[in-house]
Amino acid sequence: MTTERIIEFWFDFASTYCYPAAMRIEKLAATNGCRILWRPFVLGVIFEKQGWRDSPFNIYLAKGNYMWRDLERLCTQLAIPFRKPSRFPRNGLTAARIVCANDGAKWIAEFTRAVFTANFAQDQDIANREVLCGCLEKLVDAPVSVFETAQGSEARARLRANTERAMTLGVFGAPSFISGGELFWGNDRLETALGWQGTEQA
């Protein structure tokens, strides 16, 4: 008996290292025969519980300066376009709610990459209606309707539930992955997470 292998991808559209992870995960997961569960959540809520009212990359200057250079080098290495956003972190709530409200839709991977690209390669405001409808344009028949639905209470509740579940899982940063029953943190752990078979490796 073979069980379908699954990786949960926990991400926040505002998070810098989620960008390379989101750009890479679909191809890598396919190579590993892994199905992806796309799990947006609100990292800011978790940060607030840790006493941070802003991104730690803004609070801790040396860490922030390093992160931008590291991300730039990483994107060069991975051949992913990068332009430092003029504003950080950006508000990714509506984008996250669009993913929540359309869980399982075939276009989620492509939409997610489009939003991350808008934020981290095109310096666009991913809270903006035109920007998000632009990301949806080639993927769905009625972008405006998808955008409007994501503003509703059900999509909001789903995103809140995701964030609560993330905390239950021990998520404290992004990207995070759940694979083989274990938590993995950071773009650097994507390959390890995808290859993780479960407890027999422990």
Add this chain to the structure above:
Amino acid sequence: MTTERIIEFWFDFASTYCYPAAMRIEKLAATNGCRILWRPFVLGVIFEKQGWRDSPFNIYLAKGNYMWRDLERLCTQLAIPFRKPSRFPRNGLTAARIVCANDGAKWIAEFTRAVFTANFAQDQDIANREVLCGCLEKLVDAPVSVFETAQGSEARARLRANTERAMTLGVFGAPSFISGGELFWGNDRLETALGWQGTEQA
């Protein structure tokens, strides 16, 4: 004209992810034709300036729980022995001062690995005189004398100067590496740092 390639290895004997980096760096650096400058510093001083009076792995529970499991998996993957220390972080000041007082000595790499192994594989108190003299035993003629010298004001001043220089370099965590004029952070960046040729890659 060829210039000798150099990597600065900034580490703290108390730091968990410095352990795999310290165990791996000598062989990897040799493969890359890189000379290592061993640069112990006191991460706690930098953490204090960030407002932390303890390791962030102790302050932030979810992050700490994750780190111990991640380190365990990592050590298994790298075939490095690991036993979770019964006390964390341990006081690595004297060990660091021994390195500072003997900068350039041929036995520094082996001593550094012995101290990290004592801390993270043998659950020993690396501030203890017998433990440190045990680490020095096969490496120097007079372990006690080396231990005593490291308690002196010159060794202390050297470690303080290292920590100040680390801050000047933008170091905010450990391990950190300086290679090709740039800063790299984390055991996960060791290979990238060693392969870094400088600005032409930027």
